[in-house]
Amino acid sequence: MGAAASAALATAFIGGWEGLRTEAYRDAVGVWTACYGETKGVAPGDSYSKAECDAMFALELRSYEAQLDRCLKADVPTGAKIAFLSWTYNVGAGAACRSTLVRKANAGDLVGACKELPRWNRAGxxxxxxxxxRRISERSMCLKAVNG
Structure with missing residues (x-):
């Protein structure tokens, strides 16, 4: 699968879980959020167009993927990479890179890495x-990709 197709799949999958909200709101733990889960620089009363949200989301996904790629050295199939990127976008690259999931993937245990995803179901x-x-869906996508 080409890079453009992978990016489109990742955007659709992750965007579907994040949802689009053009007006700033407080998330489940009280953080000001807008668009597709964007928190950087979001303040009460902020509003964005769909085009602005789409552009921010694409930029953020590329940034999170680059951060994940710095610690995830294993070669993983597209579906697993999308699942791991979705999880990283949600939990943050620092937490992802310090995780057992990444350690397992880098050790060649991709099934074990996929099975770590449901453990990340808490906020606050x-x-x-x-x-x-979301984690069940990510795990399913990951295992399907890993097991063929």
Missing amino acids: GRVLRGLTN
């Missing part, structure tokens, strides 16, 4: 149904 110390559902 609370299990959230939306995160649980």
